[in-house]
Amino acid sequence: MSDAALREAICRFAASIHARGLTHGASGNISVRTEDGGLLVTPTGSSFATLDPGRLARFDADGRQTGGDGPTKEMPLHSAFYDTRGARAGAVVHLHSTHSVALSVLPETDPDSVLPPLTAYSVMQLGKVKLLPYFRPGDPAMGAAVRGLAGRHSAVLLANHGPVVAAKTLQAAVYATEELEETAKLTLLTRGLRPQLLSEAQVQDIVRSFDVEWE
Known part of the structure; x- marks a missing residue:
């Protein structure tokens, strides 16, 4: 996809x-790999409601900024996913989506697998979601924490902050992030009600059928 088309897709x-209320104010950020190996990144302090395609930060394949406004301060977080997950x-x-953040602050949330297997789609699109500890926004240590996962997770939840999801395409990353938020909402709605989870056999069937990363 051309730079121009990617810019329009990011803003759309x-x-x-x-x-839809999945982020607010100037929160949240998106980056997308370009055809030449560079990146398009949403600017720091920008609102998802009013992004200008021409002002997205542009980086070349060597990581040098070649155009646009200053990028999100969460660049170390994004770079860590690209470096460890490759293609x-x-x-x-x-995002800073409400239900995901709520789930991240509850002591009973399993840090090794944030989302219980309530639906097949959360397993298919996200695999196991790891809860990472709290870091100050923009702290390079967030990137180091993601690197420590060695590319084994496509999605993480930052405590007191929000979800981060990587995928092969922008559309897939957006859809998976939305799936994480909806599953977090379902988790909170059904907590204490003894919901019927997918069995281990059902989960493993999904993992095998859709080549899901499940560590």
């Missing part, structure tokens, strides 16, 4: 995310 998806990461989406 971002506006949709904002319109499996064509885009990264980070």
